[in-house]
Amino acid sequence: MRVRLEPSGLDFETEAGTTLLKAAEAAGIELPSSCRNGTCRTCICQRLSGETRHIIEWPGLSADEKDEGWILPCVAEALSDLVLDVPKAFSVF
Template identity: 60%
Template sequence: MDITQAPPFFIASLETDGQQVDAWTHQPLLVSLEQGGIDWPSSCRNGTCRTCIAQLVRGEVRYDIEWPGLSAEEKAEGYALPCVAFPCSDLVLRRGT
């Protein structure tokens, strides 16, 4: 995705209760969740501790780091690390494992 062509934000929703926040394309998803009043677990904020892990029920994210702390299987199953993930579309999230 060409970030210069993207809208300024997408909508991120929680699967469980439908809470929604603006997910800004220029900042990590975790920051948008917190700014929107969602209490999301976090710790390291650099993609290694996995405290913030989420499953993307719908949507797509991108990473500025080469490989976040996810296994190939987790990525294939739609898991993401909101602390280092940037939204590329509207998202529906499920709290991780």
């Protein structure tokens, strides 16, 4: 599955079972992160299109935030191609 980051236009591939944060890092893309377990919200970003699933039952998001498309890439995986709004993403290459 392909993930595109806006507004940078950076993109990377991911597969089922891999968190979006790990897939981005494997592609040389840095996303904001800290705890890596879904509690600190440092990585919070908005899903603009596509489907995701959080791999933990209670990620640090409210029901309203989930409904609005907010996700935590450190504990989320793609279920389809995605477009995410991640203004602070950058390539390390």
